[in-house]
Amino acid sequence: MFKENEIIEIKRDREKWGEKLEKSLAKAPEIKERFSTVSDMEIGRLYTPEDIQGFDVQRDLGFPGEYPFTRGVQPSMYRGRHWTMRMFSGFGSAEDTNKRYHYLLSQGQTGLSVAFHMPTLMGYDSDSPLARGEVGKCGVAIDTLKDMEILFHGIPLDKVTTSMTINPPAAILLAMYIAVAEKQGVNKKQIGGTIQNDMLKEFIAQKTFMCPPKPSVRIIVDTIEYCTKEVPLWNTISISGYHIREAGSTAVQELAFTLADGIGYVQAAIERGLDVDSFAPRLSFFFNAHIDFFEEIAKYRAARRIWARVMKERFKAKNPRSWLLRFHTQTAGCSLTAQQPYNNVVRTAFEALAAVLGGTQSLHTNSLDEVLALPSEESATIALRTQQIIAEETGVTNTIDPLGGSYFVESLTNRMEEDAMEYINKIDEMGGIIEAIERGYPQNEIAKAAYHYQQQIDGEEKTMVGVNKYVMEDTISIETLKISPDLEKIQIARTREVKENRDNGKVNACLDKIRSACEGNGNVMPPILDAVKEYATLQEICDVFREVFGVYRDPGMF
Amino acid sequence: MDSEVKVRIMIAKPGLDGHDRGAKIIARGLRDAGYEVIYTGLHQTPEQIVNAAIQEDVDAIGLSSLAGAHKHLFLQILKLLEKNVAGDIIVFGGGIIPDEDIPELMGIGIRAIFRPGTKIEDAVNWVKTNVKPRVTPQVDRL
Numbered sequence: 152m153f154k155e156n157e158i159i160e161i162k163r164d165r166e167k168w169g170e171k172l173e174k175s176l177a178k179a180p181e182i183k184e185r186f187s188t189v190s191d192m193e194i195g196r197l198y199t200p201e202d203i204q205g206f207d208v209q210r211d212l213g214f215p216g217e218y219p220f221t222r223g224v225q226p227s228m229y230r231g232r233h234w235t236m237r238m239f240s241g242f243g244s245a246e247d248t249n250k251r252y253h254y255l256l257s258q259g260q261t262g263l264s265v266a267f268h269m270p271t272l273m274g275y276d277s278d279s280p281l282a283r284g285e286v287g288k289c290g291v292a293i294d295t296l297k298d299m300e301i302l303f304h305g306i307p308l309d310k311v312t313t314s315m316t317i318n319p320p321a322a323i324l325l326a327m328y329i330a331v332a333e334k335q336g337v338n339k340k341q342i343g344g345t346i347q348n349d350m351l352k353e354f355i356a357q358k359t360f361m362c363p364p365k366p367s368v369r370i371i372v373d374t375i376e377y378c379t380k381e382v383p384l385w386n387t388i389s390i391s392g393y394h395i396r397e398a399g400s401t402a403v404q405e406l407a408f409t410l411a412d413g414i415g416y417v418q419a420a421i422e423r424g425l426d427v428d429s430f431a432p433r434l435s436f437f438f439n440a441h442i443d444f445f446e447e448i449a450k451y452r453a454a455r456r457i458w459a460r461v462m463k464e465r466f467k468a469k470n471p472r473s474w475l476l477r478f479h480t481q482t483a484g485c486s487l488t489a490q491q492p493y494n495n496v497v498r499t500a501f502e503a504l505a506a507v508l509g510g511t512q513s514l515h516t517n518s519l520d521e522v523l524a525l526p527s528e529e530s531a532t533i534a535l536r537t538q539q540i541i542a543e544e545t546g547v548t549n550t551i552d553p554l555g556g557s558y559f560v561e562s563l564t565n566r567m568e569e570d571a572m573e574y575i576n577k578i579d580e581m582g583g584i585i586e587a588i589e590r591g592y593p594q595n596e597i598a599k600a601a602y603h604y605q606q607q608i609d610g611e612e613k614t615m616v617g618v619n620k621y622v623m624e625d626t627i628s629i630e631t632l633k634i635s636p637d638l639e640k641i642q643i644a645r646t647r648e649v650k651e652n653r654d655n656g657k658v659n660a661c662l663d664k665i666r667s668a669c670e671g672n673g674n675v676m677p678p679i680l681d682a683v684k685e686y687a688t689l690q691e692i693c694d695v696f697r698e699v700f701g702v703y704r705d706p707g708m709f
Numbered sequence: 710m711d712s713e714v715k716v717r718i719m720i721a722k723p724g725l726d727g728h729d730r731g732a733k734i735i736a737r738g739l740r741d742a743g744y745e746v747i748y749t750g751l752h753q754t755p756e757q758i759v760n761a762a763i764q765e766d767v768d769a770i771g772l773s774s775l776a777g778a779h780k781h782l783f784l785q786i787l788k789l790l791e792k793n794v795a796g797d798i799i800v801f802g803g804g805i806i807p808d809e810d811i812p813e814l815m816g817i818g819i820r821a822i823f824r825p826g827t828k829i830e831d832a833v834n835w836v837k838t839n840v841k842p843r844v845t846p847q848v849d850r851l
Contacts, residue, residue: 269725269776273752281754284781285725358727358751399730485730489825522825523807524777598733605734609828618826631807634777707750709720709733709740 152206161200189443189613190401191603192566198558206561211456215551219459221452221564222552223510224475229548235513236538237314239481241266241291242525243634244642245301248291252306254528260535262344263306264314264515266290266525267324272359274320274693277642286639289525294646294690296683299327300334308332313344314389314479314513319361321348322374323692326680329382345386345435345479348374351412351584355593357394358705361693364585366700370675371416372423377676379430386435388416389479395593396439397485399601402450405439406567407574408584408593410457414575415584417466427466431473438511440502441483445563447502448554451509453567454478457575480506481515487522491617492629495519500537507541508554514538524631591708598709646688653686661685662695669699714842719767721749721758723786726776731803731825735771738829739836755785762790762798769799769840772819779806780813787818799840803827 153161187193195202206212213219216226225231238255240263241248252263268290270282276294277286286292293299303313308331317324325346329339350367353360360367375387392409400408413434420430438454440447458476462468482502487495496519503516516534518526526534542548554560581587588594607613614620661682668675682692720736722729729751740746747765749758762770772783783802790796802814803823811822820839823832 269778273725275725281725284778284785285776288777289726353727358729359725397730399734523805598737601730602734602737605738605829609830615826619828628808705729705750705752707748709736709746709748 152203152208153200158200158204165197165199165201188402188446189441189604190403190446190600191607192401192403192446198562200558202558202562203565206565211565212555212561218463218471218474220455220475222555224455224477224512228510228551229507229542230551233542233548234507234511235262235312236260236535236542237262237264237479237513237515238531238535239264239266239316239515240526240531241268242289242632243287243291243638245291245293245298247287249302249304249306251528251531252302255531255535256306256311258532258535259539262312262314262513265302265316267315267317268292269359271320271324271689272317274361274690274696276646276688276690277639278646279690283639286642287634292638292642293324293327294642295649295686295688296327296330297645297649297686299324299331303328303331307337308335309337309341314347315345316347318347318350318353318357318359319367319696320689320693321346322370322676322679323683323689325374325378325382325385326676326683329680330684339382341384342382343384345389346374347391347437348388349391349412351415351588352391352394352409354588354703355395355408355412356398356400356597357391360703360705362696362700363703364588366696367703368415368419368585370696372419372425373674373676375416375420375430375433376423376425377674378433379425381676383433385433387430387433389435389437390416391437393437393439393481395597396441396483398597399485399604400597401600402441402443402446403567403570404574404593404596404600406450406454406457407571407578408597409436409438410454410461410571411575411578411584411587411593413458414461414465417462418583421466427462427468428470428473431462431466431468432470432475435512436476436478438478438480438506439483440480440506440509442486442498442502444501444505445560446567447505448509449560449563449567451478451480451506451511452552452560452564453571455510456564457568457571477512479513479515480509480511482506482517484517484521487517487519488615488617489522491623492519492522492627494617495522496533496537499534500541503537504541504545504547507547510552520629520631523629525634527630527632591706594708649686650688657685658682658687658691661687662691665692665695666699669695715743715745716769716836716840716842717745717747717765717767718769718771718836718840719747719749719758719762719765720771720773721753721762722751722773723753723755723758723782724774724776724778725752726774726778727751728775728804729773731775732771732773734829735773735803735823735832738833742833742837744836755782755789758786759789759793759795763793763795766843767798768843769801769836772800772802773804774802774806775804777805779804780810783814783819784817797843801835803832
């Protein structure tokens with residue numbers, strides 16, 4: 152980027168400036184000895200061309216929509232179209248959540264994102280003994296196609312795209328979605344959306360798991376294979392760093408483990424015999440937007456560049472769409488505080504701004520009360536308005552990648568790439584991400600980082616306003632969303648009624664077909680689709696998975 | 710009583726909730742403070758937790774819940790402890806617990822609730838003050 156003689160001159164000038172600075176520091180020292188990011192990455196006093204000496208604009212930056220996509224995946228970015236404002240939402244019954252969806256769409260939200268309750272996430276029906284106390288609590292209860300029909304009532308699935316945060320039973324929820332679309336007269340080739348379907352990060356961080364890693368990846372590859380042919384507009388997987396970060400990782404760990412998971416899935420699909428360019432364009436990603444502004448922006452820019460290089464150089468993908476890292480972002484739940492909760496609006500706004508400056512394709516902004524409960528309608532509206540203010544008032548969308556070329560941001564982007572590649576190489580040496588997970592490597596790295604951060608907070612090396620600094624004794628009480636205690640009974644009654652009114656002979660025949668597919672090499676998706684149309688329950692299908700593949704147990708390391 | 714007897718604490722994750730960051734930090738913090746710590750791992754039923762607590766002969770159980778099922782699960786665990794004549798095991802909790810639920814939880818016998826923003830040291834100090842080795846007669850400890 153700079154000629155050698157220019158760098159020499161800049162170095163000389165910086166040294167002169169440094170002498171002056173020393174004198175001023177002698178009189179008034181800096182407020183801290185060491186400045187570092189929220190991930191404890193040390194940050195220098197000033198960045199100059201010296202810090203990006205080897206930087207090659209064509210090689211490392213490129214143009215928006217062009218390899219290696221550091222500046223963004225689309226040529227026009229937000230000048231062409233804003234990111235999708237997609238608020239993660241689900242609570243109580245399918246009726247309750249359907250009402251919230253209609254409300255959010257009426258307020259200018261542009262896509263849906265379904266939060267399921269714990270039993271659905273773990274593959275249990277609401278009438279399971281393991282679901283006691285959990286029904287509708289942290290998401291919507293979905294047991295059968297009946298619930299799914301209510302959830303999307305009056306929402307045209309050929310016009311709205313839907314993201315579903317679902318992992319072990321992802322294939323089943325996708326099948327239910329296809330079935331609902333077909334009932335609306337919408338062909339599966341027209342529907343768009345995403346299933347999270349990323350089991351590797353479940354073992355690493357989010358911990359909603361069912362079967363062991365290898366069969367879990369096999370089911371994922373089944374969905375990738377099926378969608379590639381049958382549901383071509385569907386994002387088959389959302390390779391997620393969000394939960395890795397929430398579990399306490401650093402930004403570099405989030406980046407590295409997420410991309411290592413991505414590499415694991417691409418490898419598994421290629422081993423199945425799929426052509427990389429047939430499925431790679433439908434892979435999508437999901438990152439956290441934590442509070443450290445520039446670290447996050449650098450993380451997104453580095454993510455795009457690493458993925459483009461991995462796909463092109465390592466997996467020899469030829470289709471430029473296979474090189475693209477398209478991602479959803481959610482602001483960091485773990486950065487929010489129960490103390491002085493209105494401050495969370497401010498945190499979320501900064502985090503959302505970082506996601507936008509980092510070039511996200513869709514965004515969920517957390518509500519101020521999410522540290523206490525599921526968001527109320529009012530708080531969810533403020534969170535959505537935060538995105539609309541960024542998009543339409545602040546002017547940051549006027550130009551593409553406004554921070555490109557900043558000495559600091561480019562230098563930090565390089566560092567994120569280098570440090571993440573170091574982890575990725577280490578995981579490769581272990582034999583890949585599944586091996587690394589089985590050894591507990593990423594889990595332990597994250598637990599160490601989480602503990603380190605907590606010690607920094609406790610030792611007041613890092614600040615959380617309202618928690619370890621600027622503490623107020625009086626807590627502000629805010630109205631939170633309550634889930635009716637009757638919901639559990641109502642939901643159980645509905646699921647029992649569905650079971651009584653269906654053709655159990657047909658259901659069992661469908662379940663047998665799923666079992667044979669699991670035991671053999673058949674793709675599980677077609678028999679699952681048949682089963683959900685006969686109103687087989689989520690748990691009935693998951694029980695087949697558990698029988699055939701076994702159950703994964705948390706090793707309980709700490 | 711031998712003052713060298715180590716206090717044994719179980720950190721447990723009841724229910725289907727997978728958020729284990731806080732539970733693991735507290736487990737580590739207590740271990741670093743010199744306690745014997747048993748961590749159950751995730752997705753434990755109340756029965757599994759109580760059985761393990763009795764088998765491991767713990768002096769206290771710390772329950773972590775961040776997905777809204779705390780009222781039901783904590784109560785089940787306390788009931789099962791009573792039923793198994795282990796009601797003297799001290800039970801405390803932590804996680805995403807709304808303000809308005811705290812009086813009810815304290816009322817049923819949860820001795821303390823640690824919410825987001827708690828310092829490791831504060832939780833450890835609470836344990837130091839409130840948890841002593843149980844005085845179960847040795848003959849009963851077969």
